[in-house]
Amino acid sequence: MNDDVPAWIRATYLVSAAADEIDAVARGLATEQSVEMPLDAITDRRVLDEVAGRVEAVAERAPGCYAVTLSLAAETVGNETAQLLNMLFGNCSLHDAVRLVEVELPQALLASFSGPRLGIDGLRQLCGAGDRPLTCTALKPQGLGAAALAALCERFALAGLDFVKDDHGLADQVAAPFAERVAACQAAVERANERTGGSTRYVPSLVGSPRTLTRQARLARDLGVRAVLVAPSLIGLGAFRELVDEDLDGMAVLAHPAYAGAARVDPPLLLGGLFRLLGADATIFPNVGGRFSYSAERCGAIAEQARRPWAHLAPCLPVPAGGMTPDRAGEMIGAYGNDVMLLIGGALLAAGDRLDHEARRFVTAVADAGA
């Protein structure tokens, strides 16, 4: 170990502090996120030189707000996702004034992550979409039985949607148990595809403890499912990566942002960067002007982190969502370009008898705008 050049992770935090305190706060942060004890109580030279965190830069971003960049020893992480999270934002997540905004991994650590296995190209191939923007809708509301959800699924598939996903609230509930629902919806999509010659994909939501997730993944695969929805923050980022690596081979992974807002990790880093690093092929986020209050700038930054060139990692498809309507298709494609999946759920379902019409209008609007 000592023969190698030590590798360092760069982590940047936004920190609120007074000007005459920020240097001490930054040093405290470096200690908190590494050795977690006073440096002058450490007698081991190697620990001081190669393990203790260092302050690399402190830059004022706004009055009383500083970007603090630390170097954290890669050897403290090993190859475990939960431990990476621990070193990046374990204890300092408890400081209200600290927010994690940027992470740069050294090459050897980065190489240990596979990232998206299908990526944007693989998602396109899965639904035979060429290079136009992709479409997605959601099966709702929870509480419906499996047959009702499958009937809805079939109508969306007949309308030509690319992906029909479970509402993220659908789990293994009595009203529509997982096994029954997934079998019914997958069969419905296959029937529709046979009629249309299309390639709509049903995307069941996997949620539960790690062993439940493994069971659900195997069941879905056995039924012919090729894409799944998972909320990494809900199941834990380490569980997410393990699920992707061990149980979802060849299946596309759509990441859902549920519970992601609970920690103060900057949304572009978490939803765009970390979810991609851990294997999300597409990442759903609340688009500007919908039910949530994300700004255009934040949404653009999420898409940027998802798609930017990043070592060997395939790009991850941005999926702006959360109260969108077919009328906004052109505007959204203007903002994100063709490498995007538009997800419209409630607005189609609210159309009642005109659901099939609205679904087709959505499909056509996207095809036209992306041409």
Place this chain on the structure above:
Amino acid sequence: MNDDVPAWIRATYLVSAAADEIDAVARGLATEQSVEMPLDAITDRRVLDEVAGRVEAVAERAPGCYAVTLSLAAETVGNETAQLLNMLFGNCSLHDAVRLVEVELPQALLASFSGPRLGIDGLRQLCGAGDRPLTCTALKPQGLGAAALAALCERFALAGLDFVKDDHGLADQVAAPFAERVAACQAAVERANERTGGSTRYVPSLVGSPRTLTRQARLARDLGVRAVLVAPSLIGLGAFRELVDEDLDGMAVLAHPAYAGAARVDPPLLLGGLFRLLGADATIFPNVGGRFSYSAERCGAIAEQARRPWAHLAPCLPVPAGGMTPDRAGEMIGAYGNDVMLLIGGALLAAGDRLDHEARRFVTAVADAGA
């Protein structure tokens, strides 16, 4: 299902909103956390009556700040922890203005959780402590080898500490691989106990993906370890509960707050309530006046949630920590009473040659104050 009385979860959120908007915001929240689509687009009567979330109360807590209490259908959760989290704070975690503060589970759902298996009494028995407050310290810094950590462990055990835990930053790193470290530290504690006739317990930190956690738990058990440290937020709450239920039978579980990022799930609910519900026997939190900025009121509320009578759930031991010193033992025991574990790490390690002396002083101070 229709024959039963539907069971409802009560969830309370603190919401920032204007007075003339709060009612609409509250209704929106109820929809977002349940059916996630416009109610007037739902034609199924059962879904409207038994599944859609309801606003139970809106109460102004401060100008522009409201406590919104929702009823959420228990059937939407099933018996999965990740799905409970999803229904409580999935999508609405993405709203900056919403904070989850209280949860009340209906009896049938609550009954499905075992909670702490040892609880406060079991922890006391594990170290033969009678009814005085318990003591704990931490092995640091990461970067030391297994032999150095074990030597430290032995000194603390000889000084009569009840629990000697790994720093939460210790994982399966090259400097002190998990298997080697746990074997060495457990042996060190057993040697010391033989000399002193005491019952110090070594508490290794488990961190990693779900399968790694299972392997680590089995290895620790095989070595004779009877208590472990786990950060539920870091590994995922669903993974935490499954680990406790499946792999930690008979072992005490100390919960660490890393990544609990307690920003928008209220710390008393998360660290005191939910960690206990999922099986933590003791919960570590940043005490007032230490390295973190938690208030005395917040710390008291965490302890209250951890210890209050709550259905069949055993009480969970509060462990105030984060920059404490032996001098504060009396004050802390005055604040928390005897059902507490004092955790002092850095201050003992910083004593250098006087480590053994300081450790004994800590043990004595706690025994005296708790007498």
